[in-house]
Amino acid sequence: MKFAKTIFLGTFLTLALILTSLGNIAKADWQPQRPIEFVIMAGQGGGADRLARFIQSIIETHDLSPQPVIPINKGGGSGAEALRYLKDSAGNPHIVMATLNSYYTTPLRNPGLGVNIEEFTPIARLAEDTFILWVNSETDIMSVDDYVTAVKAAGSEDWIMGGTGTGQEDSLVTGMLQTAYGFEVTYVPYSGGGTVAKNLIGNHVNSTVNNPSEQMGFYEAGQSRPLAALTPERIPAFPDVPTFAELGHPELVYFMQRSVVAPGGIEADVQAFYRDLFEKVYASDEWKEYCSSKALQCAWLVGDELQSYFTSERDKHEEMLRAAGEIE
Amino acid sequence: MDGFAVAFEPLNLAMMMLGCLMGLFIGAIPGLGSVNGVAILLPITFFVPPTSAVIFLAAIYYGAMYGGAISSIMLGIPGASTAVATTFDGRPMAIKGLADRALIAAAIASFVGGTISVIYFTLFAPPLANFALRFGSTEEFALMVLAFATFIGLGGDDIPKTIFMILFGLVLSSVGLDIISGHPRLIFFDLPGFYKGISFIVLAIGIYGIGEMLWTLEQAQGKVEIAKHTFGIKRGVETLKMLWRRSKLNMFLSSTLGYFVGILPAAGATPGSLMAYGMARSMAKNPEEYGRGNVNGVVAPEAANNAASTGSLLPMLTLGIPGSPTTAILLGGMIIWGLEPGPLLFSQHPEFVWGLIASLYAANLFTVILNLSLIPVFIWILRTPFTILAPIIFVLCFVGGFAPASSMHDVWLILIFGVVGYLMRKLDYPMAPLVLAIVLGPLAEKSFRQTMIAEHGDMTIFLTRPISLICLIAALGLIIYPLYLVRQRRKAKLNMEAPKS
Amino acid sequence: MRHAEQIMALALVAFSLFLMWKSSELPIGWVSGKGPGGGAFPFWLSLGMLVASGVIFWRARRRVTPQSRDENSFMGYSTFRLFVVSAGAIFVMFLGTHFVGAYVMIPLFLAFYMRFLGGHSWVVIAPIALLAPIVTFFFFEIGMKVFLPKGVTEPLFYPLYSMFF
Numbered sequence: 001m002k003f004a005k006t007i008f009l010g011t012f013l014t015l016a017l018i019l020t021s022l023g024n025i026a027k028a029d030w031q032p033q034r035p036i037e038f039v040i041m042a043g044q045g046g047g048a049d050r051l052a053r054f055i056q057s058i059i060e061t062h063d064l065s066p067q068p069v070i071p072i073n074k075g076g077g078s079g080a081e082a083l084r085y086l087k088d089s090a091g092n093p094h095i096v097m098a099t100l101n102s103y104y105t106t107p108l109r110n111p112g113l114g115v116n117i118e119e120f121t122p123i124a125r126l127a128e129d130t131f132i133l134w135v136n137s138e139t140d141i142m143s144v145d146d147y148v149t150a151v152k153a154a155g156s157e158d159w160i161m162g163g164t165g166t167g168q169e170d171s172l173v174t175g176m177l178q179t180a181y182g183f184e185v186t187y188v189p190y191s192g193g194g195t196v197a198k199n200l201i202g203n204h205v206n207s208t209v210n211n212p213s214e215q216m217g218f219y220e221a222g223q224s225r226p227l228a229a230l231t232p233e234r235i236p237a238f239p240d241v242p243t244f245a246e247l248g249h250p251e252l253v254y255f256m257q258r259s260v261v262a263p264g265g266i267e268a269d270v271q272a273f274y275r276d277l278f279e280k281v282y283a284s285d286e287w288k289e290y291c292s293s294k295a296l297q298c299a300w301l302v303g304d305e306l307q308s309y310f311t312s313e314r315d316k317h318e319e320m321l322r323a324a325g326e327i328e
Numbered sequence: 329m330d331g332f333a334v335a336f337e338p339l340n341l342a343m344m345m346l347g348c349l350m351g352l353f354i355g356a357i358p359g360l361g362s363v364n365g366v367a368i369l370l371p372i373t374f375f376v377p378p379t380s381a382v383i384f385l386a387a388i389y390y391g392a393m394y395g396g397a398i399s400s401i402m403l404g405i406p407g408a409s410t411a412v413a414t415t416f417d418g419r420p421m422a423i424k425g426l427a428d429r430a431l432i433a434a435a436i437a438s439f440v441g442g443t444i445s446v447i448y449f450t451l452f453a454p455p456l457a458n459f460a461l462r463f464g465s466t467e468e469f470a471l472m473v474l475a476f477a478t479f480i481g482l483g484g485d486d487i488p489k490t491i492f493m494i495l496f497g498l499v500l501s502s503v504g505l506d507i508i509s510g511h512p513r514l515i516f517f518d519l520p521g522f523y524k525g526i527s528f529i530v531l532a533i534g535i536y537g538i539g540e541m542l543w544t545l546e547q548a549q550g551k552v553e554i555a556k557h558t559f560g561i562k563r564g565v566e567t568l569k570m571l572w573r574r575s576k577l578n579m580f581l582s583s584t585l586g587y588f589v590g591i592l593p594a595a596g597a598t599p600g601s602l603m604a605y606g607m608a609r610s611m612a613k614n615p616e617e618y619g620r621g622n623v624n625g626v627v628a629p630e631a632a633n634n635a636a637s638t639g640s641l642l643p644m645l646t647l648g649i650p651g652s653p654t655t656a657i658l659l660g661g662m663i664i665w666g667l668e669p670g671p672l673l674f675s676q677h678p679e680f681v682w683g684l685i686a687s688l689y690a691a692n693l694f695t696v697i698l699n700l701s702l703i704p705v706f707i708w709i710l711r712t713p714f715t716i717l718a719p720i721i722f723v724l725c726f727v728g729g730f731a732p733a734s735s736m737h738d739v740w741l742i743l744i745f746g747v748v749g750y751l752m753r754k755l756d757y758p759m760a761p762l763v764l765a766i767v768l769g770p771l772a773e774k775s776f777r778q779t780m781i782a783e784h785g786d787m788t789i790f791l792t793r794p795i796s797l798i799c800l801i802a803a804l805g806l807i808i809y810p811l812y813l814v815r816q817r818r819k820a821k822l823n824m825e826a827p828k829s
Numbered sequence: 830m831r832h833a834e835q836i837m838a839l840a841l842v843a844f845s846l847f848l849m850w851k852s853s854e855l856p857i858g859w860v861s862g863k864g865p866g867g868g869a870f871p872f873w874l875s876l877g878m879l880v881a882s883g884v885i886f887w888r889a890r891r892r893v894t895p896q897s898r899d900e901n902s903f904m905g906y907s908t909f910r911l912f913v914v915s916a917g918a919i920f921v922m923f924l925g926t927h928f929v930g931a932y933v934m935i936p937l938f939l940a941f942y943m944r945f946l947g948g949h950s951w952v953v954i955a956p957i958a959l960l961a962p963i964v965t966f967f968f969f970e971i972g973m974k975v976f977l978p979k980g981v982t983e984p985l986f987y988p989l990y991s992m993f994f
Contacts, residue, residue: 033987035976035994037734044367044653050660057374057664067994068371070974072734076524077505077512084520110512113520160782167510188781189508190465191774194649194659201647204464204782217648217670326510360973368973486894492841492881495874499848502874506855506867513855513867514848542915546908715947716957719939722919727931727965731975739923747916754903755830755837755896773870780864 030269032067032094039072039086039097041079041106046192047129047211049073051258052098054290055126055281064280078102078167083115091265096123096274099259101169104314108321109167117310119264121271124278125301125309127291129256131173131230132241134215135207136200137223144228144247147207148181154206156184162196162205165189167326170196170209172317173230173254175324177209180249200224211256212237212295230254237295257313258296259306275302331682334379335690343376343384344687348695351391352702356399358537358721359529359728361408362392362637362654370661378665379680383687385661386641389654390442390691393597393634394699397434401626402427402710403721404544405536409528409767410597410633412760413605415536417618417625424621427710428559428703432567433623434630435699437579441631442692444583445590445638449685453674456591457646463592465782466789468775470799471592475599475768477803478606479761489757497765500526501773508777521737530729530738531745532763537725538746541718543753548714559707564700575627578608586632590639596652597636598767604632610809616817638688645673645681830899831889838886845879911946918942930979932962 038056042048052071059069074082079102089095097120107115135141141150151159163170166189174187188205190196193214200208200215201223208215212235218224226241230252234243244252260278262271281287282300291298301309321327334340354365365388373381396411401418414434421430448456479494503514504525515522571579582604589600608628609618618625640652648669650656662669667677674681709717729742749759783789790796849872856866857873889897904912922938936958943954969975971993979986 034983034990035974037976044363044657046656050663053370053660054664056371060371061374067990068974070976071367074524074733076522077515078510080505080512081520081523084523088520109510112518157784165507165510186781186784188778189510190778191507198461198643198647198649199464202461202464217668217672220668221671223671354973364973368975371974488881488884488888492878492885495877495881499852499871499874499878502852502871509855509867511855511867514851514871516851538916538919542912545911545915549907549911713947713949716943716949716953718915719942720957720961722915722922722942723935723939723961723965726919726922726935727969727975727977730931730977731969731973734975736923736927736978739926743916743919743923746919750912751833751837755834756894777864777870785859785861785864 331686334683347387355392355395501769534745539749590636
């Protein structure tokens with residue numbers, strides 16, 4: 001057996017040596033040498049997962065990377081698993097992670113995780129996803145005023161707001177709405193944005209705060225009605241939907257960031273490689289088309305500006321979580 | 329009919345055949361189920377038109393459904409949660425040397441399940457989508473109770489051990505994150521690997537791939553193979569005749585049940601296959617034969633899980649919500665291909681929907697032929713000496729357990745579950761309730777707590793909603809009936825023993 | 830067998846208590862208006878496990894189950910050897926994977942197992958042990974894009990990746 005193994009390893013090593021020496025000749029800037037792990041902070045099938053796989057499809061169809069980009073789901077504990085993995089992979093140049101807002105909230109809610117997002121290397125922000133307040137189109141609620149009246153008339157017990165989980169983006173938005181308009185609702189968590197949308201159409205919940213992409217199918221079929229957007233300006237895909245700012249509540253603005261980060265301790269040329277890679281994704285027609293059809297805002301941001309954006313957003317979320325009584 | 333024209337375009341036909349073949353292998357490898365298969369092979373579809381892409385992925389989905397049955401029957405390792413019920417009778421049949429019969433029964437039942445469900449899909453898609461919409465968390469919980477009710481009697485006669493294993497599985501299923509409050513829970517020893525919870529795949533590979541395999545090795549000591557396995561055309565024809573005689577009603581009912589459970593959002597094929605098994609057993613003249621190698625115990629879950637996998641495409645296409653983890657990935661695929669799932673998909677992209685349906689049908693036909701013709705190969709594998717087969721299976725368990733989450737943490741859990749499972753197996757603790765509880769547990773807890781929050785702790789809601797009430801009554805019946813059977817069997821035993829003393 | 834049955838039941842009692850303790854980190858009661866708390870589901874189910882394992886132990890003492898009447902030893906020598914060697918070899922394979930990677934440990938494990946427990950000749954073993962990692966590499970890494978842990982052997986695979994991707 002020893003003999004067989006020696007032969008096996010020997011052949012392998014020789015082959016490896018020849019090929020590395022060939023590869024080294026052409027080497028200039030940093031290039032990935034093995035497939036890149038594209039860690040997703042959410043489980044398979046969710047919004048973040050779909051977006052990451054969509055990005056992968058752009059990279060693959062335009063052949064933007066010399067090595068394949070492989071999505072890997074580490075959604076456990078609202079992304080706690082992914083954050084911890086990134087922290088433990090410090091210095092590994094073959095890992096990047098797609099983030100969403102649990103990038104801020106999960107480390108805040110789980111101090112035991114020992115994750116400080118300032119240690120990670122920012123790569124690029126690709127987009128900001130928007131939020132809209134929705135009701136079923138069978139109701140006669142036409143405006144935010146009707147909505148507030150209806151919620152107050154029903155009372156907190158009988159008005160159900162569907163969402164994706166306590167401490168998640170939509171629960172924070174629900175908290176913001178409650179503070180702004182002075183009503184109370186019962187918040188029921190479901191397992192994903194799509195399920196939330198379906199429960200609105202099936203009349204199991206009274207209202208939801210969904211991303212436009214999650215309601216798009218029902219909206220186009222005339223089954224759900226957008227009331228107002230949590231954006232500073234109207235969303236181009238929904239020109240008739242007012243913003244909360246127009247309705248006198250400029251503080252009701254909330255975005256879900258869609259960015260890419262890498263572990264801490266990687267070289268500057270590695271960071272540059274990934275920045276270029278995602279810049280090409282950002283510049284592609286598919287990405288622009290995706291942003292406009294799904295009502296995302298394409299919002300490119302890199303480098304130190306991105307890092308300071310992350311820290312200021314984290315501080316905002318700390319405030320919001322504290323106000324919601326989720327952390328001390 | 330236009331759908332068939334789409335399905336038989338050369339590219340689509342080729343994609344379908346390739347998908348079936350790959351799906352079959354992916355499904356047969358423990359650990360890799362249709363979810364991973366579809367997720368991993370999604371990138372291949374970036375380069376073909378959407379209809380061909382979805383045909384390819386749906387063929388993988390279908391092929392994996394068949395493939396799951398193969399490892400369930402031959403090795404006793406369910407490749408996916410949908411195939412657990414197939415092990416109940418499939419494995420005993422293989423041990424008795426009837427592996428070929430079980431494999432044929434599984435293939436034919438899958439084919440019938442697939443066919444019937446495609447017919448239902450074609451005829452009643454829009455009204456059924458509305459039915460799925462009416463299904464809220466209250467109904468979901470009642471459905472889970474019904475699925476749990478089918479557990480009773482799965483575990484043999486030692487009721488405390490069965491109850492222990494169900495509860496153990498439920499507790500394991502709650503490891504990870506409590507989605508309602510958003511707090512992590514049961515993170516043992518602060519290991520970050522527990523944040524993602526304990527997946528069915530890890531538990532099933534540990535229990536069956538390592539634990540059951542050790543047990544089989546122990547039984548096989550000294551012997552080269554477990555049982556004589558033969559295969560011939562004549563035996564095959566006999567099996568087909570037997571299936572027609574004994575299982576036609578069962579196949580039809582199981583397919584119907586499976587399809588309807590499949591279209592319910594979030595339920596998927598696992599509860600469907602279990603309920604079909606429970607139904608077949610409670611309707612049988614000889615329920616005590618179930619679990620010891622009754623061919624109807626293979627037919628029912630296989631017909632149901634294939635029907636359910638077609639069924640779960642319906643909420644995906646019409647509501648944009650996945651009926652199973654695999655359809656969740658397919659949904660992601662549709663967005664990449666630029667299609668918007670939802671109520672308008674049927675009218676805006678009919679060629680896509682009906683092309684998919686027609687190719688499902690073609691995939692079904694192709695897989696059954698593929699499967700039947702591969703049976704001699706499977707039998708040949710079973711004849712391999714066990715001391716060669718076992719280490720290869722251990723390696724497959726290792727790689728297959730690592731693959732879904734790329735996590736060594738899971739690999740170590742597999743070994744722990746394997747060793748503990750083996751020791752418990754020797755003491756006659758039933759394993760099926762454990763692995764099924766981990767699949768259904770989270771659904772049951774979540775739907776119960778969602779209902780409780782929405783209803784402010786008012787439990788009567790489960791009795792006032794009609795669909796929920798029907799499920800609960802059926803569940804009650806399923807619980808009482810097997811208990812009655814156990815009593816009958818005890819009485820019979822006492823009567824047999826009485827004259828001697 | 831009789832002793833094993835009782836020891837297992839006691840171990841499960843202890844394990845249930847551990848789970849109850851662990852679950853009570855989150856609220857286990859009925860939160861007013863919100864239904865059960867986050868720890869309730871695992872806590873009360875573990876309590877059920879405790880009761881069930883208690884009953885199992887009691888039945889074992891009372892010799893109700895067939896296992897508790899069985900006076901044979903739980904594992905004979907040959908079974909014990911098989912169990913320890915199999916589980917031990919798997920353990921070593923997993924442990925070694927962290928350091929030298931799956932592609933070194935898989936052939937070693939296969940060769941050891943087939944030789945030591947199966948007593949097969951090297952003519953049978955060598956092709957299986959050498960083909961297995963190659964098939965695994967092509968099926969899992971190239972085909973399915975699942976990258977197995979490689980430990981220190983990782984750089985050896987870079988040229989292969991640049992060849993196939």
